[in-house]
Amino acid sequence: MAVITDALCPFCGCVCDDITVVTEGNKITDVKHACKLGAAKIMGHHRIKEPMVRDDKKGNFKEVSYDEAIDAAAKVLAGSKRPLLYGWASALCEVHKKGVLLAEELGGIIDNTASVCHGPSTLAVHEKGLPTSTLGQIKNRADVVVFWGCNPVQAHPRHMGRYSVFARGFFSDKGRKGRKIVVVDVRKTDTANIADEYIEVQQGKDYLVISALRAILAGQADVVPAAVGGVPKEQLVKLVDTMKAARFGAVFFGMGLTQSQGRYKNIDNAISLTTELNSFTKVVIMPMRGHYNVTGFGQVCAWETGFASAVDFSRGAPYYNPGETAANDLLYRREVDAALIIAGDAAAHFPANSVRHLAKIPVVQIDPYWNPTTEVANVVIPTAICGIEVEGTAYRMDGVSLRYRKMVEPTHPTDIEILEKITERVREIRGE
């Protein structure tokens, strides 16, 4: 039996670094300190055992060797005029680097799961920048914390304990008692139930509410009507007063802003509000990133191509324009003619309209697990699990890079090995 302490959890953007993992032989037998999400991932589920291929998506798969599957995948990609390489968030940065290289080699488009998560936040950051901090600064200093359109009790279960609500820090030694917690949402979530103040916004009216808060902050409360987006003016004035009175305020936001009417403009407005609050006190804002290394893909893609996601190499140089080059834009327009889905599950998390197109074009899947994307795939290549069986780098939601160690030895080839071999085979097929 071996005990690994201070292991990193490879589930959500919190990247908890205090996990204890017990192994026997080459199997994980126990996980301590992880939340339900992290424990489920680390303990593992049923894996795809062997590579599989099929021509007819309505037919059964045939198990093949890795070499045969890599050859089949390379033929699909090399034969495509407009391939989409999508997913990446459940993989390490070293995998992302190989993915960007393959996309460039193919003249394809590479996009990650931020497309259906915080992609609009990136667009807003282009517009306004991001007055932010590390989670450590928030843990040690924040006395007012606002959760807007996010529900960490369900989606980031240890965020509040480690960083934002209950955590005791250097200047926040009273923990929860020293913090005022505000939740803004369209329904009373479990996070709202533990807040000091709950503000219920009508669905799709966040932009209006943020604009009203900015008007009040600017001393123009007289132009604000009696209620905005379902929120009484008194409650808006109270929130502005609370934020102004903070020693250190932190705003966390989630899909409630990025996926609702206004999309990136909601975030743009929230960043402006945060910037303006800094005329009065210190306030920071941070997206609640979902997958443990979705932030890392943005970093790698940005330093390799100049853009964080949705990068199109078809012109011979990186081109980026979400709305045109993001995964669902391309599938909506029936534009891509092949797809590689890796470390993300497009068929589970894309609208039916997009999945219908995936079901019509050749799809290569690289993933340890059988999921809806497997159902529309032609080539399936199972790999080792990053962060559990493979070491490497990931970026926490606040942009802090952390190094994962192996917990057990891999029983399958790594994503890096598979991508290298596919790239090599694509070059051979193209006679390069």
Add this chain to the structure above:
Amino acid sequence: MTLKVTLITGRTINQGANLENKTSSDYMDATAYCEVNSKAAGLLGKPGNVRVRTEYGDVIVKLKENNGNPDDIAFIPMGPWANAVVDPDTKGCGMPGFKGIPAEIEATDDRILLMKELIARYK
């Protein structure tokens, strides 16, 4: 009766805990349901299953009650069942409409499709 609501989709802890277990009944239990408040559920007659219909499709899911929801808000956890009815339009920024979709809900005796059956509809 047919209930008119605004549909939102999103994460839950059980959906996340089964993220890599999507062929299981646990995943289906965690994602193939629609939450409305008890008043709205009462208007529907508190059936076992409901059909959720939008401009973009329809899907059968289990009905659950959550009194955190305002009267006009219905919630389906993110996943293939929710995505059968969300808005595919990315509105010029890459993001489909996963929240704020006008929807109609009605009681049904039809069964919930398994994940494989649901995806097979798209082939």
